[in-house]
Amino acid sequence: GAGVSQSPSNKVTEKGKDVELRCDPISGHTALYWYRQRLGQGLEFLIYFQGNSAPDKSGLPSDRFSAERTGESVSTLTIQRTQQEDSAVYLCASSFLGTAHLEQYFGPGTRLTVT
Amino acid sequence: ILNVEQSPQSLHVQEGDSTNFTCSFPSSNFYALHWYRWETAKSPEALFVMTLNGDEKKKGQISATLNTKEGYSYLYIKGSQPEDSATYLCAYNTGTASKLTFGTGTRLQVTL
DSSP states (O other): OOOOEEEOSEEEEOTTOOEEEEEEOOTTOOEEEEEEEOTTSOOEEEEEEETTEEEEOTTOOSTTEEEEEOTTSOEEEEESSOOGGGOEEEEEEEEOOBTTBOOOEEOOOEEEEEO | OOSOEEEOSEEEEETTOOEEEEEEOOOTTOOEEEEEEEOTTSOOEEEEEEOSTTOEEEETTEEEEEETTTTEEEEEESSOOGGGOEEEEEEEESSTTSOOEEOOOEEEEEEO
């Protein structure tokens, strides 16, 4: 079946502009996660959705970052007034919350470059 | 250990060599340990999820062990092939739906 998809695959934007990144999780997966990897660093957690609610937003680095999820499906991550330090690969993952299903399935990521 | 640590940072082996990597993680509030394989320009691919102390899992020529009491996991690749070249990530979480905390990965390059 279809995996997690993300769009765009690459985004180059000028400093100060807003960007929206999209994630389509695997159908039926109620949990959705956003992570990012900046150059030379490990994957870092940004936000977690259970259904359309976000019980854990602890990883959002500043109030310029926000995310929403609708229909227990698509999620968008919005970065306002982008800065060069926002350049990273942004990854989305989804999972099915059953006792035997612990894996998070990742999309291919969006590579964001802020110039 | 407060964070996830992986070693070595990178590794370059010849085809046919066997190799292993280490992942150290906090042993308190442990729920599950995950290994992923991430090839450039692709999605990270789940290899193993392990929860029980002493767990051993195997997938083809790749296997992993888990020690939750001392907070470490080993990933072994027997007879490395060039297609095994990737970054191997480990991560742990503290509950079924909780975030994954990742190490920085071990970058493996296998040459002919």
